[in-house]
Amino acid sequence: MSQSQASPSRFILKLSCPDRPGIVHAVTGFLLEQGGNILTSAQHGDADHRRFFMRIEFEAAGELAAMRAAFAALAGQLQMDWQLVDARAKTRVLLLVSKLGHCLNDLLFRVQTNHLPIEIPAIVSNHRDFYQLAASHNIPFHHFPLLQSTPEQKAAQERKIIEVIEENRIELVVLARYMQILSPELCRYLSGRAINIHHSFLPSFKGAKPYHQAYERGVKLIGATAHYVTSDLDEGPIIEQEVARIDHSLPPEQLVAIGRDVECVTLARAIQWHAEHRVLMNGNRTVVFR
CATH class of the missing domain: 3.30.70.260 (ACT domain)
Known part of the structure; x- marks a missing residue:
């Protein structure tokens, strides 16, 4: 030709x-x-x-x-x-996960079925729970435990994460319910190329157990927020949010179950838009061309 x-x-x-x-x-x-x-x-x-x-x-x-x-x-x-x-090049994504695997499993399925235009060269976790799930998708699984959350151990663990990022030419890091707070140094290293899923409709209910906080306040909507990672906890520029309607009859455990589906959808959208280069930074906000 x-x-x-x-x-x-x-x-x-x-x-x-x-x-x-x-x-x-x-x-x-x-x-x-x-x-x-x-x-x-x-x-x-x-x-x-x-x-x-x-x-x-x-x-x-x-x-x-x-x-x-x-x-x-x-x-x-x-x-x-x-x-x-x-436009045809797929973004290389590292997934970080702890002991809740619903977002991880959802992302792996979307990639396997060609519904998410990314490559996942590696998965990192501070627990071993999902090494078999990673193996079933032929993705290397790296277990970097934090037995004691001392500054020295945390710095050593994060150096291992950076090694994985650089060895695999990672372009985007996704905290798929990774329940560790990244150090300010790692946040700066990943500036603009790390996405977190937070299980609330930010800026409401930051920090731990947001569904329980929502239950105590009697809210009628719960949500999830996908945002870029910064050293300010749960305050990075927001990419996508989604909500689900609830009522007074639902206990906190049911809110958690409903919220997990919302988290999966919200995170997948944010990753897709980032991978398709639809997100532009605008100070503390984003412009998203959907």
Whole structure:
């Protein structure tokens, strides 16, 4: 097959920059010069902060490295934070889990059935409970226990996690009900590339046992929140939230059971949107092009 007959490559460009006239014209003009065919385009202007956000998926015959090099000049001129990626490349994800496996099991099934566009090269846990589940999906399982939660042991355990991240070229870390608080150092290392699922509708009911807190307050909705990890516990930029309606007759244990389904759906959506490069950071918030 000749080069002219070959199928074009598919790319995703996402960017944010100070808002000003002509950004869309400049970006689409660049793609036209590159022979690009735009498939989808979305943009948002934050009037409060005078910042512009954009995501474009397009086809072109060029090479990724050359296209990045060509776009860099325009990006510098417009002071862009930007990323240009191969749309068909799957994000490499490390899953962290403790003793609750519903999110882990849900994510593994979605990947196995091709409903989540990621690769999972490894699973890390501070318990051994799910090594057989990992083996059934042919995924290496790393058991890094924390017998005593001293600063020295925690630092040593986190160094092992970083080794797994670097050896497997991990692009995203997911805390799939990983019940350990990451150190500020690890949070900085993973800035913008770690997602946590919290079992409440943040900012309500932070910390431990949020379903029991919700029961005590007599709420009529419970929820789950997927957010980026920061050193401020349960306060990272929110990617997705979902809720379920409840009533006075349900004990806390039933709220926990209902909430687990909500957690799975919420976390899977957040991972998918991140993997499809639909999430852009906007200070303490996110812009999500769904």
